[in-house]
Amino acid sequence: MRIVEALRRSGVAVGPDRTIRDAAMIMEQSGVGSLAVIENDQLVGIVTDRDLVRRGVAMDIPSDARIDSVMSTPVITVDADGDLHDTFALFRTHAVRRLAVVRGEQFVGMITIDDLVIDLAADLVDLSRPITAEVLFAHRNSAPLATR
Amino acid sequence: MYASVGDRIVIRGHHIGEPTRDCEILEVRNSDGGPPFVVRWGDSGREALFFPGPDATIEHFEHIVN
Numbered sequence: 313m314r315i316v317e318a319l320r321r322s323g324v325a326v327g328p329d330r331t332i333r334d335a336a337m338i339m340e341q342s343g344v345g346s347l348a349v350i351e352n353d354q355l356v357g358i359v360t361d362r363d364l365v366r367r368g369v370a371m372d373i374p375s376d377a378r379i380d381s382v383m384s385t386p387v388i389t390v391d392a393d394g395d396l397h398d399t400f401a402l403f404r405t406h407a408v409r410r411l412a413v414v415r416g417e418q419f420v421g422m423i424t425i426d427d428l429v430i431d432l433a434a435d436l437v438d439l440s441r442p443i444t445a446e447v448l449f450a451h452r453n454s455a456p457l458a459t460r
Numbered sequence: 461m462y463a464s465v466g467d468r469i470v471i472r473g474h475h476i477g478e479p480t481r482d483c484e485i486l487e488v489r490n491s492d493g494g495p496p497f498v499v500r501w502g503d504s505g506r507e508a509l510f511f512p513g514p515d516a517t518i519e520h521f522e523h524i525v526n
């Protein structure tokens with residue numbers, strides 16, 4: 313499965329000069345938990361709702377400060393057409409919950425651990441079906457071999 | 461996914477109780493009409509760059525040229 317096919321939500325981005333308050337409002341209105349920060353068509357950072365709390369509110373950064381004062385950079389990216397399983401190692405290595413998905417230099421969206429867990433859960437249900445059937449129902453007996 | 465200035469993007473809720481959201485397209489960044497789109501969110505009037513995913517649909521409106 314390609315990474316882009318696992319995206320569940322639209323991506324939302326803002327410029328680095330937008331305020332923390334703006335970013336929080338846009339997150340709320342668009343229903344996303346993270347924003348890409350894009351300057352001159354280049355992805356320069358990512359800011360999450362957690363960043364707003366830990367690097368903003370908890371550090372007494374005023375809400376009219378620029379969003380790039382609390383964003384994470386450099387951004388860990390994955391290729392939109394790459395294999396979804398490649399993201400597993402990145403999540404494990406970098407201990408992040410979101411990765412920016414890009415095609416070339418262009419931001420496409422965010423892939424989250426939640427997206428992967430939902431897909432994996434669906435796969436597990438499919439895999440467990442024959443096992444469940446075998447546990448719940450008796451094994452079918454083979455017909456006796458024909459003898460002369 | 462293609463759009464024109466003035467079209468509306470509708471984003472369905474992802475779970476029960478999450479509202480449907482919408483925004484208006486103010487600018488189409490690609491010359492072929494594709495994303496990203498500069499959008500304005502209804503309630504606050506705040507603008508952002510939008511990269512539509514599978515949760516988004518575009519409502520096209522007839523554009524009258526004066």
